[in-house]
Amino acid sequence: MTLKKFVANKPRALPVIILADTSGSMSIDGKINSLNQSLKDMIKSFAQEGRSRAEINVAVITFGGQAEVHLDLTPAYQIEQLEELQATGGTPLGQACLLAKELIENKEILPSRSYRPVIILLSDGHPTDNYSSAFNELINSDRAKKATRLALSIGADADDSVLGDFNNDIEAPLFYAKNASDIHRFFRAVTMSVSNHSKSQAPNEPMKLDFAEVAEGELVEDDFELDF
């Protein structure tokens, strides 16, 4: 009897993708150190989730001087050590968006049976490349539109307009980090939220979605005339 051979032996992944600004300004006031520690703590916490209903996967894309995939999408429990992020150069957000879009649209890495990804953009400055086209392509891509996108604005010089446009979680508006410890607080909140979601009764439902009543409105032609 070979019915079992049709069943996938890999768990469904809950992808968490970090787009981290590692430009030179992140070296000031301990921001990069806080970010490094926050990421390590988050990955460690995800790796220790013993009762998860989804396998939390983490990827880190950095943009400082140039954009690169710092950590390929990897199950958290398999990440032995995250190489320290180094703060250097400008803020090539556009390049990072291209890498992120490439990752999100890769059906081999992110099969459609994955749970809805969580994408986090954090930055302390204005983009230094011609980012607009790549940024819009990312946030308007079919898959990124369905992801939970959160943004962290670090310090007074961050481009809150760009970060605000990235954020699509109406329940979690743009988070502001005034100092290094706020970066920790943000990642603790993300860690708790993702962990709880992975253990929830329904990880197959969008994280933090408010199951409000079906909105009442004018019937359009396609609508049923139902007495709710």
Added chain:
Amino acid sequence: MLKLIKTSVIGPGHISDNLPNQDAIGHFISNEYWAIVVCDGMGSRIHADIGSIIAIQSIKAVLKKSDFDAPSKTVIAEFYQHWLNTLKQHAIKPNDAVTTVLIAWGDHQGRFRFFQLGDGVICTTKKNYTKTSIDEFSNLTTGLGLSKQYGDWTVGHGALSAQDKAILLMTDGISEDITEHCEFTEALATYSSNKSPRRVKKHLKDMFVSWPTPFHTDDKSLAMVILNDKK
């Protein structure tokens, strides 16, 4: 001659949370027609289990008295309203009882119609009838109690034959972990061909309980009709 297989097993997630199976399955067979129905109550809703059971009852009640050639929108509107009315009698809000719907409705010559709202899969041994997008992720669904648009439904018709002899409905607890839906349907139909429904059901239950996918949590339900050569 038709052979009907259906089974539903509670998932480990609901067992550990001390919750009931939120899937429901049902069927009817008359002299002329048959139907199989599979519903998956949305896990976060407090009355998801009741929503799926009432959906089965409503669909069966409406299909039994419906014209097989009636327009899909009319048929859906009738059982949807039946579901809403029944929930109202139980003082349950639709939003607390959201459920997906998979239906195959056919005659004894093999002609069938299908209706789908929300996730899960409807397929035969040769064709997958479920609209799937590779851009979707497995957590995006809709159901009775959420959707009000006919456009959210996938509807159509087909025919079973000696070459394409079975139609299978399965909840996402199964379909999301199955790599090749039509091939799985073919294998299950072949396995079932010389065994009693009871024996097939036991085998499926055992497989669902020892499901190979790590961290699987969902309830698992399927219903299948096989066109049998035997008269």
